[in-house]
Amino acid sequence: MKKLLLPLIILGAGAVGLGRFTRLASEARTSARRCEAEWSVLSNGVARLTAEKAALRNEIKATRQRLSHWSLPAEPSSDLVRLMQSAQSNGWSQAALPELRRRLGITWDCSPDYVLVSKASLKGISLNGVGGQGVLTPTVCDVLAITPEERASLESLVQRTAGDYLVWMKTNVTRMEPSGDVLAKYVIPANPELSQRLMFEGGVGVLGAVGAERTELCRNFAMQWVQQHALLGQSSVSLIVRRSIEGDRQRLEAKCDTTLWGGNSSTGWADLSPASFPDLFRALFPGGWRDLAQRENFALPDDFQDASPAQ
């Protein structure tokens, strides 16, 4: 059996080597299969990504073509959209109106007879809307599109308000006795309660006649008339006539002081002239300075030019 030992050893070593190589080959094949499996997964992923890439390219191409075919406005559309949307939510702001005028194409030549004006711009206009005797001026009627019915209603309201104040004013005006160079002095006291009532009733009347928008404009256009009527009692007004001597020349001067909320304003002393007679006092002296001079028994200068109240 000794002779078999060496062959057995050789064959055993061979078997061991064979086993070793078999195991190594098996491991290598396993590794290769694992790599192949992973590669297969990767290949599937690559195929999926490739398909997705192709699909995305087509999608991008289609979207770009779609975008290129869309005709965008020459000017930024967002401005117009913003303009219209802001008007829907908050109404037309003053800042947006010039742009809206431009887009609407409002020009002087749109009409031979009329011009289109924004309502907001009307607030800046200084207009004497109420004339003598409480009559609305044609201009304010044109501007505010006041119909004949509305006009009649407003004028009635103005005259009634003025009448109420003048009735109260005639009753409560104070005459001061002449003293020294002061030839005449009349004081119309303030009556805030009356003023508040007349203002409120007048506002309600205007609102009912022409609506909220035009009520605010009417208040602006009637402001001069209201001031002429001592703010309907809100302020006290005094009229003073005095005699002054300048050299050897005697002059008659008058001034009208207004006291409102603790502050004073004055027209200053001015020579008597028909135009300088305060309108408020015409309810007491329709003839102006002449009626006043007659009432207070002083003589007007010789060169005093008589004039009608309309002057």
Place this chain on the structure above:
Amino acid sequence: MNEHDFELLRQFVRRGDQSAFAAIVRRHLDLVYATALRKLEDSGAAEEVAQDVLAALARKAWQFAPDDSLPAWLYRATLLETNRRLRGELRRRRREQTAAELGTTMNTPDQQPALHALVPLLDDALLALRERDRVALLLRYYESRSLREVGAALGVREDAAQKRVAGALERLAQFFRRRGFKTATLAATAAALEHTAVPAPALAASAILQRALPVAPSALAGLKVLLSRFAGLTKIQGAALSLALAAAPVSWQWQKNRAAQHQALAAQATLDAARAGPRALLSDVERLRAESARLTLAAQKVEEAQTEQQEALRQLDALRTRVFGLLSATNYHWPDDLPFVRIPKPAIRQIGPGKGIHAHGKLDNWAAELLALTPEEQQQTQQSLGELTRAMGQLAASRAYETNYMPQRLRYSDWSVYKFKTVAVPPLGSQADSLVNQTFAQLGQSLGRERAQLLIGDALAAKNCPDWDLWVGGCIELASTPQLFTALVNTSSSDRVAVGLFRTGQSGCGGLTGGAPGKNEVTLWGLPDALSSQFFDRWLNQMGLTNAEIRMAP
């Protein structure tokens, strides 16, 4: 192995040649028989042992290689078989019996008493020898071979065989001498060998052969053939064959392993390359996704913008239709739901857009709207009016002079504490007319005669500008009317400064305006810069005041 023995065994193994096996038996039977007889001292038992050993040889004949020693194998097999038989009590009894018989059956010369002592240990001595020495002695003495035959069996020359035999005898003798046999000389040892070399009886040989052959296989087949062939190889041949047998599958498997390793490496390389690919691809896809999302979003925005724009255009068209419908409405009413109203153009003259012109030519928006000025027209108009007021101011300043005259209208006792400055501007004449007419002509070109007339034309014709801005109205009237500009300042008040600016016949501010509390600033608004800087600003500075109108001027 003797080539002849090996050849005979091969014939017996491969072809079942009994004559070949018989020849082997005849050649080596004496060795087997003599050895068995010497150990068992019983011829019958020796024959049985010889029979068994040769039968074993027949069975194992395929295992022998050319370089195996058949005599050595037979001797060892015989000893093993005899030892097996001699175990136990039987062995002792047989020895006693044999000893008794020896006195009758063996004529032992008296001169050979030492020889008898050596015989029991002879086999131990032979086994103690090296195999080549033992084989030499077995061939020489138990098979009665000549030295030449011994040399041939050992593969050496005759003289070398003789030396081998002699050397083996000497080492055998030494074995005995070491165990106390002083008489164990070479001769005694050789004699012991010769004495124990008993030839097998002829009949015994024949019987043994007949009984051994049946147990031998007739011929070998299948795996045993291969094994016999393998056994028939020398050690080197066997090793080479084994190496070949082992190397073939190992080499084959190595090749497969190598191929598998290559395959694994290739797969790994492919995988590594494949791993790099998706990263770039994924990056591309992500970029394309982002691009697609961006474009989709842009498209959505464009669509929404288009929708919104179309809606806005629709609303604008609807609004335009309604607004322009106002111009042609026969039954016009105040449009509560529209931002525009219509105003008859004659009413514009009554309103007087000229009241919207200010000192530096700035035009109020309401005035611009009344004249339907475009932004460009408004800018151009303001530029022309600004140039007019500036030029008139410079002209007036060049002609103006200070006077200590207090206009009669301003002589109020209440205002006696006021400081005042009056500047007189004489009629500026044709030069002023030229400036005004030039401006009117410019406005006529840019706005058209109708609107230029409404703006300043009517005031030019009337040479009267009630309610107009102080200086702008002054510009219209200065050509033919002398003007006095009087400023009044009251600095006696601790927390405010009262100031007023008046133009002859017209009140610029309707009274005195207050300065800002805590600030030494007053506003002489409506006065041209030239007149202000030449006459009034320095005067104000002397009182520690500043004309803020300068700072507010465009």
